[in-house]
Amino acid sequence: MNGFLKQTARTLLQREGGLKGVKVILPNRRAGLFFKKYLGQLIAKPIWMPQVVTIEDLFYEIARKRPADKLRLIYEMYQVYSSLSQVEESFDRFYFWGEMILKDFNDLDQFLVNPEKLFTNLKEQKVLESDWSFLNPEQVALIKAFWASFEERDQYHQEKFLKFWDLLFPLYLQFNARLESRGLAYGGGIYREVTQGLSDMDAPGAHHVFVGFNAFTTTEEKLIKHLISQHGAEIFWDIDSYYLSDPAQEAGLFFRDYQKDPVFGPTFPESIPRQIEEKRAPVKTYTVPLKINQANVVAGLLEQVVADKENWEETVVILPEEQLLFPILNLLPDKVNRVNVTMGYPVKQTPVYTFLEAVLELQRYTKSENGEVMFYHKPVRELLHTVYLREINPDFVAQLIEELTRTNTIYLPAKKLVRGGALFSLVFQKLTSSNLLEVVLDLIRKLAAGLDEQSMEQSYLLQCFKQMNRLKDIFEQDIREEVSVEFFIRIFRQVFGEIKLPFQGEPLEGLQLMGVLESRNLDFKRVIVCNMNEGSFPPSNSMNSMVPFNLRRAFGMPVQEQNDAIYAYTFYRLLHQAEEVHLLYTTAGSNGQVGEKSRYIHQLQIEMAHEGLVKEDEVIHVPVNLTSAGPITIPKDARIMDFLNRYTDRISEGQQPITFSPSAINIWLDCRLKFYLTYIAGLEVPEEVQEEVDPAIFGNLVHLSLENLYGGYLQTKHNRRVEATDIDRLKDYIYPAVEKAIFTQYFLENKEGYKLTGQLTIARDVLQKYLLGVLEKDEAVVPFEIISLEAARKYKAQLPVKTSDGISMVSLGGIIDRVDNIGDSIRLIDYKSGADKKEFKSVESLFDRNDKSRNKAAMQTFFYGLLYEANFPANRLPLKPALFNLREIFKEDFNPYLQEVIGRGERKEVNDYGAYREEYVARLKLSLEEIFDPNQVFDQTEDHQKCQFCPFSAICCR
Amino acid sequence: MQMTPFQIYKSSAGSGKTYTLTTAYLKLALEQPTAFRQVLAVTFTNKATQEMKERIIKELKRIKHRVDPQQQMDQDLLEKWHLDPPELAQRASGVLTAILHDYSAFSVSTIDSFFQRVIRAFAREIDLQAKFDVEMDLEAVMSRLVDRLMLRVVDDPELHRWMVDFSIARITDGGSWDIRKPIHDLGKKMFQEDFKNVQHEVKAFLEEPDMLHQFRQQLYLKKKLIFEQAHAMKDLATQIRQQHGLNWEDFTGGQKTFARCFDQLGAPLKPIPELSDAQKKKIGDPDGWATKTSKNKAAIHAAYHDGLGDLLAKMESQEKEWITLEVISKNLYVFGLFGYLLQELAELKDEENLLLISETNDFLRSITADNEAPFIYEKVGNQFQHFLLDEFQDTSGFQWASFRPLLINSLSMGKKNLIVGDVKQSIYRWRGGEMRLLMEKVEQEIGHFGVSIKQLATNYRSLPQVVYFNNTLFRQLSRLLADSLSAKLGSDHGETIRKAYAEVHQHVAPRQAEKGISGKVKLEFIAPEADQSYNDKVLGALPGQVEQLMALGYRLRDIAILVRKNGQAAEIADAFMLHGHKEPNQRYEVLSDEALFLHKSSVVKCLLAALKAIDDPEDRLSERSIWIHWARIGGIELGSELFEEGSMPENLKPLRENFILKMPLFRRLPLMDLLEAVVDLLGFNEELQEKAYLSGLKEAFYDFAEKNRADLGNFLEWWEQQGHKRTIKLPEAHDAIRILTIHKSKGLQFKVVLLPFLDWKLFDTAKDNIVWARYNWDKNHSQVTIPLTLRNNLLKSDFASIFLEESLLHHLDNLNMLYVAFTRAEEVIWGMTPLKLKEGKGTANLSTVADLLIQAMSLPSVAGMELDLPSHFDQEKQLFETGEWHSLPPIKEPKKDIQPLLWQYRPWEQSLQVKNVFGSFEDAGLFRKRDFGLLVHALIERSKDVKDFMLELDTLYFEGGIDAKEKKALESQFIELCKLEKFSGWFDGRHRVLTEQGILLPGGESKRPDRLVFKGKRVEVVDFKTGKESKLHSQQIIGYVDLVRQMEKEAEVEGYLCYLELGSIIKVN
């Protein structure tokens, strides 16, 4: 290929005297690399290499100055600003404004704007005085128009604007003065200084050749013109008549001006190249549903379109969105054997970086309690999960996580966490803006210590280290401002967001992947451009400036128009030598935007007319069919049957016996597969720290507190009778009963210093209220005698059930919340905190799995009847199942007893389990028989409602 | 100055709204090539924005190539400037070029994005921070607020007490004690426009110390008073009854007598019983108190006059007061928290530097109200003179308030502006849409500029029968509803409906009439069946309907299924999938933004399980789930070995072992690489049907990593909260059935529209809608503005008028929804609606759209209606049909080459390595000795003279390579070296020095001696070294000397080696 740089190299080599003492200035370093490569290809014996620099280098070299770090500059500006402005503004808040102002100062210097004029307040002064003659009438009109908009009555926002505006000129002056006195500089300032010193500039030692430029800033223009007219410098233009000679094409905007310029004009070639028209490269456009699928298309193109023996370096993939780099790199076809990437590896994607970020973010969730530092459980947990902490001390981490989960700890004290070792002590401490940097540096050093010296992680840690060092230095020496941790995180993100690790390898070989601007001056045979979307290429309108648009225009500072022209040129330039062009855009939006295809595609499709240009976008399809989630059924094989025998007297040797609880029966009735997964497969549902007190925990607390209440009280008493006077005394026990329940629930050993979380403090007060409600209801039925309370006793029973091996004795068991004797009956009480009902249709309905309103609670309390009878065969009193549904406890007509629905609106209270026994046991046996029936498979429920809260719903695809 | 009237286009469905807008745009843009820069066209959605842009470009392209005087658009344009076709074509060409090359100024945008631009321009003036992020997900913001509030409870006793009271109040009402949900639900109302309207009053009230407490106290006292009164009334009633020797059963009604209400007085939750209509009739009607035959007639009469009659009358007014107190109390607790929530919100925004999307309108209103338009334009950088606003019926009051100053500015300069909208299609009231603007307010507010209203009355979209049907149906329905509302709510309410639908009648476009086909409308009224719900029945019927349509030649993409709720879309998508599995030759693909959730895919589930297992090795369930899903995807039978702890099918064991083995490795990978590696390990890069879902998951990672801290734990949490809402995206051109909500269908059209769920409520009071109302609670205090839940009981409270207004608007919303749904079709409408068995006739029974539809079926037509609905209604089959089916000619899809995609993972490290960064750590200092030497070397080789060196040193320092201490050390080492005479001779600046002067060898290789010093005829070639002396060094320098000799034939060349740490210089020859 005979690209622009190669042609330029050839031309220069043909000059007499060779390239010694020649300085070639290119728009970016990459173009420089290629330029040197081409030189090497064209010579037959060694030669002195010309100097190859960028234009920035050139300015800095002449000025013998370099810009200082941005953070430092903004801080210096802040100092000036603070002294000028009457309003207090923290450095945190100022920083991003400062960034914008610095950019504006850069612009106005680079474009040689007179700051005094620019920042004049012309609100009062309607007429421009004579010394504005350096502006043309059009510019003056723009300025007048701007200030005319202030003509109306004084407005609040305008006031604010002016206040700030009036500050800018003094800010500019004092900022510059301050930098000067400290020996610092910023880019724009250096540029301005160089141009101001042109008349006194020594003759340069080298012959300057400018190659491949498009748009100059005013300062650049001045310097280059000086070098041309005074020292015979040259310019090589990388242009094409397609856009140059058509005034509508914004890509040629600058060139057309330069062509007319007396100094630049003569540097243009006599005949402008017409490569785009002559090449007539085929162009295809693809519309891709997702951003990420562009990688698949690119890979497909490379696989298919590029012949095997191709010179890969003649193919380029342009990535306007850097983030797409890795998706593409990870999908390259095998035949791509070499790759060259200009962009570098973003440190911010690495786990080490995210770890550091997480460490800093942890700081946002700390609090101090009695002088002790506490951390919020979520970020702590995330950190413990990272490989960096876990691998150092796996046992400690595992144990800590277990404890966290078990005790539902919301805040952890630092002293507990630091026991993990040195790294833990570093991570889990309270950072202040004064020790923060030192700690992070330390952390990086510690992390690196364990790594292989050659590893990539080591490399990016080092990179981080360097940056942190710099930050530390600035913060320590220059910025004596208290900054918030939040601000620091923001700066941290900003600084690290930009760090890239260069890739190894010969830059000039293999498939080329690069960003838009890096493609300047390079020519490729095959061009693939991704993200041909408005907002990406060209990038979205981001002219953030403190200087209003029309003033920028009037003073010749760049506005959107110039920006657009620059990008248009980079796009069309890619077509100069291309023989094949593939443009991909995506319809997937981000940030609420829809993917809109780039204006360049419109331009090509409408304006370019040749055979190979396909005018319709090809739509990319991705297969979409879903795998069907077939039913899951588990047949009962011998192993499972053997397992089931553990419930019976046929239990095999050495096995642990188990019993059916009422909830096991309920689960069986709800869903047979769920029964299998829970009781036989033994799939454990992972526990999580529930910051909230969820219904299950709340239910537990209810049980525990009630048990504590009566249990504790009865212990102090010699009999189990409860009288009216007891109730009064019991009320005093409410508080400790609840308190104890909470400590038991969360396995809290020492109560001192423990502070409940917000939700729990509410739960506690509510529980107390509940308990009081229960006592009030009990008070209405005194006296009664408590027979048993839940934990004190596990009731057991056996039931003969038909199985395939004949009759087996099946074990049943359960815990009854409370059994008491009131009047002539025994009450079997279950406490409920949910919305359980007391009505049920019939005993049959309790076992009818198709009945959507099957009353599980009733099934359960009847079960207690069965258990009670088995344990007290001598009992002759009627057994009365009761549900203490706490949600109803405050109702005046609270009635805890089960109600059988008989006919419309009529209910019959269940006064004795005995009356239902026969049918209940028969039905229960049927269910148990079903469980033991080898032909009854474990299958899924048909009622998808039941899957909603089932932990296995993901497995079942329900 | 000549006035240009403000133009309002009222455009019914299908009336060529886009066409009208495009024409209007072109009329402005074609004035001269850059005129388009001054036009701002505002659309409702981003999608519409894009379509509008494409449309304008398309028309310009068309006109540029051929002007078609038959077209209305071209006619209008030709007439406007009295051009002939070639002239117009030329103008179009010029404008097209101008737009394409100044595309940034091509301003078609949504209100939001335009407003955001303005806000960014004013950020400093309105005290926003620079670089704020716009937060769209208000739901997530609300969750964070509630979390913050719960943390705050611990340290704020006041708040704690309030929350406990709230919780207890809820359980006393039989609710759950957990109050986070109600706080969340009501709290998020503060993002809505209705709240913004009253927020200052609310804030002022809540910020006043003790005010809330007093208010609550007041409510409590008032309630208590009612209780006391109720008890007194009850006692009095009983006393009177007994005095007359009566039992309540003696009164009319016997066992179920109306007089029971006296007994119910003072009940704990409801001290004043709610009187039925029949009971109310008894007020002031003593004759109705006893049956004619009653032997107690006289006694009852006497009791009535002794006070029972008055008591009953009093009950009615007491009831009103009681209910008023009740509805206020319902939201009292959350209302009390609003102050806290607003505080937390302010802090949150400040900490995270957010601008909520819901605030843009607030800010904007303050900007446009406080500034003159020219200043705004100057700040924004765009001078707009013309505004074209689309979908105006959905514009909110705030948006209008923000726009109005700009519009007025433009109108007063005599510029052209227009709005387009249709009250009948206003369905975004829940987002603040204010249809009254279009209906009347705009005219009132800027009528003084002159207003020209045009009706667009021709329907270009639909075939004749479809138009006739809709004309008739909506005439009938609007009358029906208007009558019903007039009866229920008062006549002016019905009037609003009538007004909104006054111009519902449309003409058939000639183009449609000429086609010679009628179009088809079919409505099935489906009676309930015992064993099948309406939903199941409809879902079962859909595939059959599609099949029927396909047989007629419709393609899948011609068919749209419109639903009311997102959930229904998902149900339908599932139903089609299930059907496809059962009947593989009737596999119909669907496309829906609402339904195709990523998490429905087994591949996605499998991957997420794997990621969870990697993140948390204790999570056994997830680890097991991987293999279950994997087996399912691979068509492997799901047997017990897959589920039981400790077992695993043989054929899965190696894969699983491999996975477990790699887990530690995976944890060290960056997020995106991690996903790729897992995908690859599990074999999902192979042939796979679910690639769209897999891609969707990758895209989720991609988007996540861009904005968030990209580690696995963080991702999984995000997925839990947000990610699961993601759906797959398919290209528009995909041949699949569209399933979308009616809301999203606005502005779209389809050949066939299926409406399976015509069953929604006309006024759904179960949805907890909130209205803000003022209440006089105490004569010493000003009114309080409180949130009320929109429920039927409001009607019986002091807030009845609010209820009535809301009721009307809801009815209108839902009628509009029906209108939008029915007017999307070009050729076929096929609807299904449930039929109630107990059919209630008459206006009183209009509660769902199904009621509306069935009643319309029996309304006789009146003059001007094209269709007689009853005559097309088959009573027997409960089926309405009109028009004919027609078959479409088969369409030949042109065969296109398809670009194949590649799915093959090759970790990027295999093709590329990261360069090792120079330097290393050391515990004590920063650089090791050797590296320190390297550093000096690097600095020296870049420096021509002493000054250069210092400069380079500065650069290194600014780049963060060294700190100040190290800088000092390097400096002094250099100064030390300068004490060597030879050395300082190289740096004194007296000779020409080339540093890093490369020597290029043929082929591109290059050599680079550190330093060339030209001393007259002599050239000294210098290389700086660290470490010990070495032979290799000498050989290298000899090589350099050779090369230099080749190029500098005349010169005398000498080579030097300088050892930096040793401080020695050796001459080599």
Ligand code: SF4
């Ligand atoms: S998800 Fe549904 S089918 Fe699966 S186990 Fe749970 S309840 Fe049964």
